[in-house]
Amino acid sequence: MPLSPAEVQQQYGIEADLRKQVIQSFSQEKCLWMLRSMYQTRFFEENAENLYMRGQVHGTMHLSIGMEGSPIGAMAAIEPDDLIIHHHRGHGHTIAKGADLVTMVAEFIGRDAGYCRGRGGSMHIHDIEHGNFGATGIVAAGLSVAAGIALSLKLHHDGRILLSFFGDGATNEGEWHETLNIASLWKLPVVFICDNNQYGMSMAAEKVMAVEHVAQRASAYCMPGVTVDGSDPIAVYLAVKEGVERARRGEGPSLIENLSYRWRGHSKSDRNLYRTGGEIDEWKKADPIPRFAIHLMEAGILDEESIDRVEKEALESIQKATEIALTLPEPDPARVEDEVYAP
C-alpha cells in the first residue's frame, strides 16, 4: 500500500518550529513566488486538461496535480543561474525555473512560438535560457545527460550546480545505477531528486522495488540519501539545500526522495484500475497548496487576503497566457525537416 499523507508527514515531515523558522528566514517576495509557482502549476495543468478536452492539445500529457511541493521547494534552494533537467511530469519544474507561460502554453497547443517550436509538446518542454535542459520521455534517460552537464561544469570550474529530477520508476532502470555510480565516483556537482509519487504508471513502487525507499539506494553509491515529505516545499527545500551545498563544495552528489502522490492518472489513458478512489481522496484532502498557504500564514508572512490574491493572479496569468497562445500561428508543415541538423 502506498503511504497515506498522514504517514508521510509523520515519518518524513519536519517539525513545525523548524518550518516556521525557515519560512521566516525567506523574504516575503520569495514566499510569494513559491506560492504563486504552486498555484500556477496547478492552474496550468487544469487548463491543459481543459484544452485537451476541447481538442486543443494534440497528444497526451502527464499531470503532476498534487505534486506541486517538490519542484518549487527544490528551486528555492538553488541560484537562478543553476541548471535543471527533469522528466515527463515536469510542468511544475519548468514553471518554477522561470518559464514564460505564453511560450509554454504555445508549446502545449503545438504553436511555432512554443518552447520547442511545436516539435516537442508536453513531454519535451525545456527552457534553455533559464537553465532548464528539459524533459525526456524515456524513463531515467535524463540522469546521464545531467551527469554530462555536471561534468562540463566541473571541468570548467564553473561553480554552478545542476538538479536532476526523475520519478520512482526511473530508479529501476540500469542507466540510473550506472549514472549514480559515475557521478559519485567523479564527485560531479549534481543533486539527484526523485519525485516519488508512489506509482510507476500502474505499479505501486513496493511491487517493483527490492528496497523500501529509493533513498536507500544511495548507500550503494556512497552518497547521502534522504526521504522527505515531498508535499511540503520547506522539507524539500531543506534537503535539497544540503545537497546543493555539498555539490558546490565539490563533494559530489546526493539523492533526495520527495514522497508525494499524483491525483490524476499516469497519462490521459489511465482508468485508475490499480488504486481506490478512497486513496486518491485522502491525498486530495492533504492538498499541498493550501497546506503551504497555511504555513505561510502561521509564520506571519502572508494573510488570507494576500493568499487569495496570489491564487487569483495565478489563475489570471494562465488564462491570459492561454488567450495569447491561442492566437499564435501553427508551424508550417512544409518546414517539418527543419532543425533536424545543426548547421
Add this chain to the structure above:
Amino acid sequence: MSSPTVREITYLEAVREAMVQEMRRDQEVFLMGEDVGTYGGAFGVSMGMLQEFGPERVIDTPISEAALTGMCVGAAMMGMRPILEIMFFDFVTLSMTQLIHHAAKNRYMFGGKVSVPMVVRAPSGSGTGAAAQHSSCLENWFVGTPGLKVVAPATQADAKGMLVTAVRDNNTVIFVEHKLLYRTKGPVSDGLYEVPFGKARVARPGKDLTILAYSIMVPRALEAAALLEKENIDVEVVDLRSLRPLDEDTIHASVAKTERVLIVHEAPTIGGFGGELAAVIASGPAFDRLDAPIQRLGGRECPIPYNRGMERAAVPQVEDIVRAARKLAREGK
C-alpha cells in the same frame, strides 16, 4: 610553422593524430571511453594521449556505455566536443537509448535550441576471430535515424580528415572504424585538414562496371578490380566514405557511365545499407542507363561465426567480389 609533410602511417595512427591535433587546437574536445587512458584503448588507438592531455581530457570510465553516452550528450549540449570510444561497435547496443532518443533528437525536439556535437568512434567488422558479439557492422541502424551523421572511412587520409570534420561538426557523428584497417598504412599529411561529409571518392576509375563500397570493402574491391583488369574488365570503385549524408550525384554519375553496378558491404544483405543504395539508383537518373539488374553483395544471413573458415565465408572476400563483378560484367552481353 613548417609546411605539412605527407608520410606513411597506419589508419590507427591517423585516427589518433586527428584526435591529438584537434585536442591541441580546441580545449573543449575530450576523449572518453573504457580503457582509453592508461591502456591506450582496446586497440591502442589512444596510446600516449593520457600522457599528453591528462585524465580530465582522456577519461577512463567504468563499463557503463549507456551512462557514458548520455554524459557525452550532456557535455555536448554545454558546448563541449566529446569523442566517445565504444570499444567494439557491437557494444553500441548499450548506448542506443541515448544515441537514438537524445543525440539524434534533442535538437529537433527542442525546436533547434540546442545542438549535440559529439563523435562516437566505433571499431566494426569481422576478421579477428572475435565471434558474434565483437564483430558486427551496425551502421545501417544509424543511417536510418535522422539527426545522426554516419561515416565509414576506408583510407588512412580519410580516417584523419573525416575525424577532424566529425569533431568540428555540430551534430552527432557515428564514426565507423574497421579493426582490419587499423594496421594498414597509407599516405597522410601531418597537417590539420578536413575531408567533407557527403562527398564520395572515386577510388579507381573504370568503364565496365561500378562497385559501390565503404570501409574495409574498399580495399577489397580495389584488389578485386586489379584481378579483373587481367580479364579485361575495367572496374570503377566508388568509396562512399559518408553514408549519411550520401553523395548521390557521384553514384548516379558513375552508374550512368558504367551502366552496371555492384554494391558491396560487410553487413548482412537483408536490411543492409545496400538496399537503400539500390533504391537511390533505381529511382534516379541513371536507372535508364542500366544494362543489368543492380546487384548486392553483403554479409551472409548469420551472426559472425568463430571458426576461421566460417568467419571468412560469412562476409564478402576479394574472391567473392571478383566472382560477383565478373558475372555482372558479362550479364546480357
